[in-house]
Amino acid sequence: GENVEQHPSTLSVQEGDSAVIKCTYSDSASNYFPWYKQELGKRPQLIIDIRSNVGEKKDQRIAVTLNKTAKHFSLHITETQPEDSAVYFCAASKTYNTDKLIFGTGTRLQVFP
């Protein structure tokens, strides 16, 4: 069935270091891979996404890479700041605008000053 695995479950880094979160999906029909940031008690916020026809996408300190052959995608955060501390979820979907999201189990990122 459809499944998204996410690692690690927790990640602690020093301010200024980089953080990498990895996900693997099972459904080869998946073509859209968003990442969400969720602060405690708040809504998941879309921070970056990538479609299957693209291998990498960058937005300031955040980048996402996709390896469709291996069914892997990763989130990279550079120059981390304390306000990056949150739970990050990866997700996969068949389309970017009309299909359900299958979420990973989340990564709790803590950035220490």
Added chain:
Amino acid sequence: DSGVTQTPKHLITATGQRVTLRCSPRSGDLSVYWYQQSLDQGLQFLIQYYNGEERAKGNILERFSAQQFPDLHSELNLSSLELGDSALYFCASSVGSGGQFFGPGTRLTVL
């Protein structure tokens, strides 16, 4: 602010009761999705509506039902509530440009 609204923010009720959660999508968004977030289950897809029609179903219990009205707002009905139904319930909406945008959620506590 994503533009998706949900009411109420909090709901406290007893086992066996029935509640209704409401969601208004962003202006112009035709799809509405409902997700359940509990501590041990993460974010789980429940059901999707597109322009008033049910489009996809996830692991939604038979005690749960939903609908989308002509003005595109949606309601999620939860009945015969059990302690295990306590969770955050989010709705999200999407349109052609892509991406699902989440509402602030309804925190349901079943006592």
